[in-house]
Amino acid sequence: MNKIFYALLIATALFSCKKSGTFPTPEPTPVVPTPPVTSYPLPTAAKDGVVFINGGTSAIVTLYAPSKTSVALIGDFNDWQATANYQMKLAPENNTWWVQIDNLSPNAEYAYQFLVDGTLKVADPYCEKVLDPNNDSYISAITYPSLKAYPTGKTTGNVSTMQANQPVYTWKNNTFTRPAKDNLVVYELLIRDFTTEHSYASTLQKLDYLKDLGINAIELMPVTEFEGNLSWGYNISYYFAPDKYYGTKTALQGFIDECHGKGIAVIMDMVLNHSFGQSPMVQLYFDGSKPTSNSPWFNIDAKHPYNVGYDFNHESPATKYFSKNVMKFWMQQYKIDGFRFDLSKGFTQNYTTGDAPFAAYDASRVAIWKEYNNYIKSIDPNNFYVILEHFADATEEKVLADDGMMLWNNLNYNMNEATMGWLPTSDFSWGFFNKHNFAKSENLVNYIESHDEERLNYKNINYGNASGGYSVKDLTTALKREEMAAAFLFAIPGPKMIWQFGELGYDISIDFNGRTGDKPIKWDYFTDSRRKALYDAYAKFIKLKKNNTIFSSPTYTYSTTGGIKYIKLTNGSNTVVVVGNFDVTSQTASIDFGASGTWIDAVGGANISLGSATFGATLAPGEYHIYSKQALN
Template sequence: MKKLIFPLLFAIVALLFSCKKSGTFPEPDPIPTPPTVPVTPTYPLPSAAKDGVVFINGGTSAIVTLYAPSKSSVYLIGDFNDWQTLPAYQMKLAPDNTTWWVQIDNLNPNTEYTYQFFVDGTLKVADPYCEKVLDPNNDSYISSVTYPNLKAYPTGKTTGIVSVMQANQPTYTWKNGSFTRPAKDNLVVYELLIRDFTTEHSYASTLQKLDYLKDLGINAIELMPVTEFEGNLSWGYNVSYYFAPDKYYGTKTALQNFIDECHGKGIAVIMDMVLNHSFGQSPMVQLYFDGNKPTSNSPWFNVDAKHPYNVGYDFNHESAATKYFVKNVVKFWMQQYKIDGFRFDLSKGFTQNYSTNDAGFAAYDASRIAIWKEYNNYIKSIDPNNFYVILEHFADASEEKVLADDGMMLWNNLNYNMNEATMGWIGTSDFSWAFFNKHGFSKSENLVDYIESHDEERLNFKNITYGNVVSGYSVKDLTTALKREEMAAAFLFAIPGPKMIWQFGELGYDISIDFNGRTGDKPIKWEYFNDSRRKALYDVYSKFIKLKKNNTIFTSPTFTYSVNGGIKYIKLTNGTNTVVVVGNFDVTNQTANIDFGTTGTWIDATSGSAINLASTSYVATLAPGEYHIYSKQALN
């Protein structure tokens, strides 16, 4: 062994000595290059593709897409491949590096197929663009009467919510193609929660009450959210699928039929649209979620809400992906369902700025104005024919004025002050905020007044619970409380501009908003209609609504008013006619002294009787709760 080692050592030393003498050493091996991360190949998106699913070849094939930037792999799984991640169903990445797509063949056009996307080997989500989903936790509570022949969930095959697609799905044939929307200034909206309107909680059962609403005189129905939301018993503001009507209320064609029948009776349909936020059931939230909140690479959502008004996960409306999605949503409902307007929930949340003014309202925000003008212009580009864009905004008055000048309509909450008036608490009963000039608006048509909404305590509950009481007069008495509701209605419908009433307000609904929890289901009290006192309130609502709709004086921009004392009045002038609404909101007799402007005979629209003024001053002692609508000329 030694004989071998020593010659080898000698040779190495000789080599080193030789290199030193020459000044050169052998070059070291180069640093190895790290292996290249494989790049996902891209494939041109077929020209027929669209967001979600499009059927081709007579419905025997479908191209399915998913917008999911930054993902590594997506498989389409479903009934058509027994929910397996098979190579033929691995989705291809389009050259934009954001859209995944696959074509599936050999479909039966008459069959409903359930499907999901399997993303990055860990996440199963339904299609954000699907028009129907199946929910393993909630569908079993949907009546077969409300939703006949609902497809069974693929139990044992997958988990979570699944999408449904069908080439030859049932279609609705529209009957009323010539509906003319009521003028904004003459709009009387009935806000309605289908869940709490009839015991059957369906579009079909609500249709059966349409004559009741038509007789009331309303000319628009505002449906609280009907897009697929979490659970069944909900107000609907926890939306998760924006293109699918919630099955708890009925089928797609049942909703289309409801809208069509409303149009046939001269009633517009406004849809409550929730695009400020989503919750955890949304596939768009789940695609970019760290288990606690959206991730920073979400195309749609902020990691944390950018404004103090938020619930759920906050949409970023400055993101191009969010704007694209919002525009697709509104276009879909406008074209597929022929709705007449949107009431946009929490519209002041469409901002990336965290700011309030001294009054606690959202401060003036130029970026939010730009966002809303862009959305409003897009809506007008689809339908310029008096389509209603109504914002639940409650921001700085200067900002609301800009939005109104652009044609948008703003919710105006009179609940507190008007309810103080009906309860007889005069010091806090000034409801002058009802008048558009107080907001700086140039037109009354842009301000939607209401004294009740889904979000506010019911007037009559507070009347009989907290109403003022003096010797011989009690607002807490139901008969008295209802009469004071009549007086409030007389003033509400005399104020120029569109109006909204909350369901059953016309019958003096007096169960608290907090009964069974704020958003819990409430007792449905159709028996109210058989109570003569409540029916009298309904009749008064109907009369005053029809007076508003049939007489242009109630849209007149020429008016004066005083609504801060016990005696309140509104005086409207239009040409040769003048109308004066006067009422005593106090709980004791009060003397009215009002300049009517003209002598002679005045007709009382509330009773049909008349008074004769020898001077222009109207001086009269009014009992508590007494009111009149005086007109110089007969009203229609």
């Protein structure tokens, strides 16, 4: 999320996304007398959250809660009463509470909570499913069949569930090979706004559309349990539970499996900069307005200017332990292929009040990210994607890139200025990795649209330049200029990202229905021949990139400042030149192609024959070509 979004988020969107209204403050619970705390060694079988033993008829349940005086387990198994048998023992290290419960049915799904210090009821931070009394009623039975009913009248607040013999997904595709980083074409997708059914199952039905487009990775905007239903997902509360509004755990696993079967990696948008008020980790150490000083995980006040929710302290051992567990869980249980870390620049304890010091080189932040990156590589060394939304000092980004991490690179403003025909601010050369002093193009993920940016075609149609009878505001013209921009984007070496429906020229503003509000889902665009032509052009550019190593060549020259822009790539004996006129009037090009003779137009135009090495031709506004000295695959 960019800084404009962070400035607006709390005031507008995430809290307004709840169908049931604003997030309710947990109701106070009458104080329940508790017996003296007993200390016993933690059983060797215990793990964070719940572990089933004895064939699923018993469970050991734990809660990490330093400084608390008592914790009891309440739930369906004891009619939500904090009886003596369910008082949790404190392990000798004085931080972890645990209890063993018996006489369970392995096939039954039990709801439960922790009653802390006799007053506070919280769900399990490690649970894989949450029941929400305010929002679950809006979840379709088609999306989530047989959803367990909330224990109304028994308790208040969110509750966890556990089940020994829960449905298990059987993976079909166990030999998936992830695309090389340099050849990655990512499709960023918000399930809520991609299909009208807003589910993993309905998104699965569109995989052939995406495969035909040629993308080889999908980046899912956050899918872990967030506040409300209608959200972008950055208001995270539970980190191990897929949000039920999109479907079941096995439906998500099935979606990932089917993606792998079609050669598509799945990247998860991971939100570990902050958490929100429904989080039990927030509630356990909270004074009514902010986290308390004894919180193992959160800062009392955020340490940077663009925080939302409550700010994690990533120098705390407890936060590092928790974050690593979250990463490992999704890597192992869901076979995720990569993480895009939201607001990675926020993993700092160096307090700043403005953007400039916040973005400056931060050695402690670098150390934190190197530690996390090394941990991820220890779990999965096989080309796992670690993508940072960083936007910090260039020298800091270079250190992270040299460690193998990939950095988001936003070309939205300058590329959109180019498509609109406003030339003085249309230089998009920041897309080339040499401008960042990176050693490899594979570490720079370029995009011209993301969930955070205004849609190019909205600005084309509303603010485009014009001259005579040529106007960027005309839809047909605007779409052709989108096509030209895409030709240049995919010619820049390195991985790429597309925002959903950008390939169809989506032209509804990001601020429609509020910035993070749900947007019209325009599958009818695909039946418009002009928009379908843009889709086909994207597909052609993507295939050219994936099938020809020259589009990953580190040898290139370019000019992206004037009306005539070009990129020249050289690889061995072949040369490719992408040239286009971004002005709104005809312009004459003069470009050194490096060789005379026949040049092939790779996008179906007429071949040209040069008598010298110089390409000199007059291009109409919006005209572009991809010329190659040798035939491309």
